[in-house]
Structure formats: C-alpha cells, structure tokens
Amino acid sequence: MKLFQKSFGGIAGFIGRIWRHRQGRIGLILLIFLSLVAIFAPLIAPYDPYDVTQRADKGLAPSLEHPLGTSITTGQDVFSMLVYGTRVSLLVGLITGIAIALLGSVLGVAAGYLGGAVDMLLMRIVDVMIVIPTLPLTILITNVFGKSYVVIVLVFVLFGWTGLARTVRSLVLRLKNADYVKSAELAGAGRWYVMKTHILPAVSHLVIMSTALSCAGIMIAEAGLSFLGLGNPTAISWGKMLADAQSGGSMLFGQWWTIIAPGIGIFISVFAFMRLGLAIEGIVNPCMKGGSDAKRLLKHIRGRYLDEVLESMEDGAK
Amino acid sequence: MGEMSNRKSEALVKTEHLSVRFPLKRESPFSKRRYVNAVSDVSIEIFKGEAFALVGESGCGKTTLADATLGFAAPSAGEVFFNGEKLDIRNKKRLKQQRRSMQKIFQDPASSMNPRFTVARAVAEPLMIRRELGEKRILSKTAEAIESVGLSSGDLDRFVSEFSGGQQQRIAIARALVSGAEYIVCDEPVSALDVSVHAQILNLLMDIQKERGITYMFISHNLASVRKFADRLAIMYLGRIVEYGDAEKVFANPMHPYTRMLIDSVLSLDGGKTAINAPPEANEALQEEQGLYASNDGGCGFRRRCPIGRSECESIKCSLEKVESDHYTECPYAANR
Numbered sequence: 001m002k003l004f005q006k007s008f009g010g011i012a013g014f015i016g017r018i019w020r021h022r023q024g025r026i027g028l029i030l031l032i033f034l035s036l037v038a039i040f041a042p043l044i045a046p047y048d049p050y051d052v053t054q055r056a057d058k059g060l061a062p063s064l065e066h067p068l069g070t071s072i073t074t075g076q077d078v079f080s081m082l083v084y085g086t087r088v089s090l091l092v093g094l095i096t097g098i099a100i101a102l103l104g105s106v107l108g109v110a111a112g113y114l115g116g117a118v119d120m121l122l123m124r125i126v127d128v129m130i131v132i133p134t135l136p137l138t139i140l141i142t143n144v145f146g147k148s149y150v151v152i153v154l155v156f157v158l159f160g161w162t163g164l165a166r167t168v169r170s171l172v173l174r175l176k177n178a179d180y181v182k183s184a185e186l187a188g189a190g191r192w193y194v195m196k197t198h199i200l201p202a203v204s205h206l207v208i209m210s211t212a213l214s215c216a217g218i219m220i221a222e223a224g225l226s227f228l229g230l231g232n233p234t235a236i237s238w239g240k241m242l243a244d245a246q247s248g249g250s251m252l253f254g255q256w257w258t259i260i261a262p263g264i265g266i267f268i269s270v271f272a273f274m275r276l277g278l279a280i281e282g283i284v285n286p287c288m289k290g291g292s293d294a295k296r297l298l299k300h301i302r303g304r305y306l307d308e309v310l311e312s313m314e315d316g317a318k
Numbered sequence: 319m320g321e322m323s324n325r326k327s328e329a330l331v332k333t334e335h336l337s338v339r340f341p342l343k344r345e346s347p348f349s350k351r352r353y354v355n356a357v358s359d360v361s362i363e364i365f366k367g368e369a370f371a372l373v374g375e376s377g378c379g380k381t382t383l384a385d386a387t388l389g390f391a392a393p394s395a396g397e398v399f400f401n402g403e404k405l406d407i408r409n410k411k412r413l414k415q416q417r418r419s420m421q422k423i424f425q426d427p428a429s430s431m432n433p434r435f436t437v438a439r440a441v442a443e444p445l446m447i448r449r450e451l452g453e454k455r456i457l458s459k460t461a462e463a464i465e466s467v468g469l470s471s472g473d474l475d476r477f478v479s480e481f482s483g484g485q486q487q488r489i490a491i492a493r494a495l496v497s498g499a500e501y502i503v504c505d506e507p508v509s510a511l512d513v514s515v516h517a518q519i520l521n522l523l524m525d526i527q528k529e530r531g532i533t534y535m536f537i538s539h540n541l542a543s544v545r546k547f548a549d550r551l552a553i554m555y556l557g558r559i560v561e562y563g564d565a566e567k568v569f570a571n572p573m574h575p576y577t578r579m580l581i582d583s584v585l586s587l588d589g590g591k592t593a594i595n596a597p598p599e600a601n602e603a604l605q606e607e608q609g610l611y612a613s614n615d616g617g618c619g620f621r622r623r624c625p626i627g628r629s630e631c632e633s634i635k636c637s638l639e640k641v642e643s644d645h646y647t648e649c650p651y652a653a654n655r
Binding site: 187188 | 388390414417418420424426429430431432434443444447448493497
C-alpha cells in the first residue's frame with residue numbers, strides 16, 4: 001500500500017537535498033572518491049606495501065617509480081601506503097560512527113521516551129562518562145587489552161555515545177508530548193509503535209548529521225592514537241605513517257613528502273565528513289545560528305553541540 | 319438533538335466527585351508537598367448523542383477534566399465512568415479497549431498529526447494500529463472518511479503539512495471518524511483557525527453528529543460558538559463547575575455571577591452594547607488566585623472578582639444547587655441578588 005508507505009522526503013530525497021547543497025555536494029563527492037580508493041586500493045597502488053619483497057631503498061625522493069618517494073624507516077612506497085591507509089581510516093571512522101549513532105540514538109530515545117528510572121540511570125551514566133578524560137584512559141586500555149583496531153573502536157564507541165544520547169533525549173522530550181503522539185495513544189498505540197513510527201524518524205536526521213561529524217572526529221583521533229603507537233603495529237594507517245616519519249627523522253633529512261602525504265589523506269577525509277555534516281545540519285536545522293563555518297566547527301570539536309541546540313531552541317521560544 | 323431524548327438516554331460519560339491534582343515542585347526537601355488542584359470535586363453527566371460544552375477561561379482545568387474522561391489524567395479522588403463502566407488508568411488493557419470508542423480533536427491541527435505523514439496515513443493510523451482490517455478495507459474506509467469531511471480522495475497521497483489549517487482540521491476530524499469513536503473530545507477545535515472557517519468546521523461537526531449520533535465534549539472559551547453548538551454545558555472556574563445544565567436554560571437565565579460576566583463579555587457586532595465586565599484590577603486578582611488555587615483554603619474561589627461577593631463567601635462551602643430542572647449553580651446568593 002504505497003499511500004501509507006510514502007515518507008516525507010525519504011532517503012533518496014534526503015540525499016538529493018544534500019546534493020543540491022553546495023557544501024554537501026563537495027562532501028559527498030570526496031566521500032565517494034575516498035570509498036572508491038579504499039575499495040580498489042590494490043588496483044590503484046603501484047606496490048603492495050604489505051609485501052616485504054616489494055620494498056625499495058629507504059628514504060628515496062619522489063620519482064616516476066615512486067611518485068611520493070619511499071618511507072624512511074622501511075623503504076615502502078609512500079603513495080601505496082597512502083592509498084592503503086584510506087582503508088583503515090575510513091573503516092575505523094565509519095564503523096565507529098555508525099555504532100555510536102545506533103547506541104546513542106537508541107539510548108537517547110529510551111531515556112527520553114521511557115523517562116523515570118531508565119532516564120535517571122542513563123543520564124547519570126552519561127554524566128560520569130563525560131568527565132572521564134578519554135585519551136589517558138584509551139592509552140591505558142590499549143596497553144591492557146592489546147593494540148588492535150577492535151579495541152580502539154570499542155573504546156571510541158564506549159565514550160562516544162554520550163553526547164548524541166543527550167541531544168537525542170532532549171529532542172525526544174519535546175516530541176513525546178506532541179499532540180500526535182497523544183492521539184496515537186488514544187487510538188491504542190503502544191510504546192513500541194510510538195517510538196518506531198513517530199519518534200525515531202523524527203530524530204533520524206539529527207542522528208545522521210551527528211554521525212557524519214563524529215566520523216570526522218574519530219578519524220583524527222584514530223590517526224592520533226596510531227601516531228602515539230597505540231594502533232595495530234602491523235596495519236598501515238596514516239597515523240602510523242606519520243609516526244614512522246617522526247621516528248625516522250624525516251624532518252631532519254628534509255623528506256617532507258613522508259609527512260605531507262598522510263597529512264593530505266587525513267585532511268581530505270576529515271574535510272569531507274565535516275562538509276557533509278555541516279550541510280546536513282543546515283538542511284535539518286535551518287534556523288541554527290552559528291556564525292561562520294569555522295566557528296561552528298570549533299564548537300563541534302569542543303563538544304558544545306548540545307548547548308548550541310538548546311540555545312537555538314530558546315531563541316525559537318522567544 | 320431533542321431535549322426529551324437527552325433526558326431519557328443514559329449517560330455515556332459520567333464523573334463522580336472527580337478531582338485531579340498535580341504536585342508542585344517542593345521549595346525544600348523538608349517542606350510539605352503542595353499541589354495544584356486542576357479539577358476539584360466535579361460531578362457531571364454527558365448523555366449519549368449530545369453536544370456537551372465545557373466553558374471557562376484558560377487555565378481553569380477544562381483540558382484536564384477532558385483528559386481525565388479519556389484516561390490521560392489520573393484522578394486523585396472520585397471516579398470516571400464510561401458507558402457505565404469505571405475508567406481505570408492502571409488497567410492498561412481494559413483502558414485500551416475503552417479508548418477504542420474515544421477520540422480527541424486538538425486545538426492546533428498542525429501539531430495533532432505527524433507532519434511527515436500523508437493524509438492517508440494520518441487518517442488511517444487508528445485502523446493500522448489495530449491491525450484488524452485488510453489493506454483494502456482500510457483504504458476504502460479512509461477514502462470514505464476523507465470524503466465525508468469534504469475533501470477528495472485524491473488528496474490522500476499529499477502530506478498533511480501541505481494543507482491549510484481548516485483543511486488540516488477536517489483531516490483530523492476524518493481521523494476521529496475512521497476509528498468509529500462514539501465520544502469525541504473537541505479541545506477548542508476552531509480557536510487556532512482563521513475566523514472565516516470557524517462556521518464551516520462547526521457546521522461539519524454538527525452534521526456529523528446528526529448523521530452518526532456521536533457524543534461531543536466541546537471545550538471552548540467562545541460563548542458564541544457554544545451557543546450555536548451545545549445542547550448542555552458546564553461553566554468552569556478554577557477547577558470547579560460553577561454552573562451546569564441545559565444550554566438554553568443557562569443562556570436564558572444565567573445564575574452564577576461568573577456566567578453572567580462571561581455572557582456579558584461576548585463581543586457583539588451591534589456596537590455600543592459591547593461590555594467587558596471584568597474590573598480593571600482583575601489581572602491582579604487573578605494572580606492572587608493562582609496562589610490561592612494551589613493552597614485550596616476553602617471559600618468561594620470566585621469571591622475576589624465577584625460583583626456580589628460578601629463576607630460569608632470567605633468561608634462558604636459551595637456545591638451545585640438546583641435552580642430549575644437540569645440547571646444547577648454553585649452560588650447560593652445568585653437567586654436573590
């Protein structure tokens with residue numbers, strides 16, 4: 001029965017709106033490009049950086065054979081490492097981002113809609129989680145449980161859901177007293193029906209936006225951890241490339257390409273997710289006051305998103 | 319609705335000494351919890367097939383009283399009966415059954431339907447929640463309901479948010495009809511709409527009532543529309559029913575000073591005669607009352623604004639007294655004013 005299934009805009013319509021948004025289009029194009037690079041890495045990269053036999057002399061300058069030279073510690077082809085590194089970055093970013101989106105929205109909806117003891121418990125957990133300094137704890141956990149991306153993803157998810165859950169909860173609190181929810185309850189709807197039909201679709205755009213932004217943050221964090229040597233030591237990631245360049249003394253020998261290459265990779269991917277996130281934010285919340293993009297970015301990085309949402313709500317009330 | 323048929327038929331909705339109160343935030347953990355008595359000691363009967371109006375100013379407890387009859391607000395004292403059976407909020411299963419014959423039409427149609435829904439989905443939602451009918455039956459019933467409110471079935475696949483306020487209210491009415499409700503609470507159904515469509519919506523509601531014999535609880539502060547619409551009414555002031563009974567009798571012979579104030583304050587188009595009787599300090603008095611309201615210190619709640627108030631009103635215990643058949647008032651001094 002098509003009449004009943006037609007939803008407002010739908011997924012295709014939503015992607016269409018992002019596409020028509022100038023910044024959103026930049027983000028989408030870059031993201032598609034990065035995904036293609038990650039998927040077809042073996043076809044694009046001239047060498048297999050995991051293959052020990054395909055190593056050249058250490059610290060070679062860029063040439064036709066090695067477009068970005070070779071690494072200073074192992075002699076791997078830097079361009080190939082850059083291409084393969086896309087896989088780790090994107091995979092960690094996307095998996096963590098999606099897991100955070102699922103956990104944060106489910107717990108946020110549960111806290112907001114069920115209220116009472118569930119709300120109390122979840123929000124106290126959030127309060128505690130928010131004051132824990134994440135980086136030292138991450139270092140501790142990876143040292144105890146081993147340096148693997150599984151552990152890193154789990155740690156990111158464990159500490160990442162709180163902000164989203166709080167934002168979703170505040171939106172749900174507004175939605176659950178809407179007349180249409182009351183009207184559905186009067187028609188015999190149960191909690192599950194109301195959550196599924198009226199509440200989740202209404203928070204979905206907010207969740208998608210926050211996922212795009214958190215992916216960007218996680219990719220930076222992942223690079224940072226790998227740089228500190230806390231990532232999987234056998235995997236090739238942009239953070240690890242930077243760490244190698246640092247430990248091999250690239251700067252000392254003027255081998256700037258080993259530093260610029262992973263830097264550009266990180267920059268492009270973070271830039272793509274940020275553009276996407278800010279574009280979705282503009283679509284979802286057109287009356288958001290935020291000043292310049294740079295200011296809004298800073299606020300996101302500092303985790304002040306919730307304050308901003310609440311502020312714009314208050315302004316709306318005035 | 320003939321008067322006689324009302325008298326003979328039995329009550330569909332009945333409240334007995336119903337009170338609903340809401341806790342106020344405590345000032346300190348040691349202070350006694352205080353309450354707002356939104357509805358206190360209300361006993362009314364709404365007969366099958368009649369249009370019952372609940373009139374009063376904002377904040378007087380109209381919506382809370384209506385919500386109590388729908389099982390949304392828990393009574394702190396007293397009881398609500400629907401079709402002769404007690405409405406028990408804690409018995410969720412039974413309440414769900416009883417609610418099948420209830421619906422509510424909200425003040426703001428834009429917020430009473432999910433803006434993400436198509437008209438078809440908004441109207442059919444009650445049927446889809448029940449999952450008793452096949453898709454074809456649901457679709458035909460939906461189309462029938464949307465046509466009975468004056469829209470075309472071609473509108474079914476448009477979004478609710480694409481319609482004007484008056485049309486949205488028609489969709490909301492169609493939604494109430496499709497569920498086969500026999501008791502519909504209309505919470506100020508026209509006050510959010512443009513004045514030019516008031517009459518259309520009210521006429522539509524009245525036509526539907528004639529056709530299907532639905533019982534309405536019509537919440538309003540607009541006496542002009544109440545006069546047109548209601549068979550019986552209750553005037554509410556600060557949570558209490560101050561005058562109650564047959565609409566014609568109340569309008570012909572208003573007893574309680576508050577009722578008179580309301581009737582006198584209706585703006586008329588005849589110029590000059592327009593009178594707003596509330597004294598200039600009414601707002602101040604009202605604010606004092608809000609405080610009083612929470613403490614519930616006894617005495618007549620209206621005494622501060624009352625033109626015929628006297629010292630006895632400070633401590634009087636009011637209750638509805640009969641004036642004539644099916645006409646009751648709380649004010650004992652109303653007759654010999």
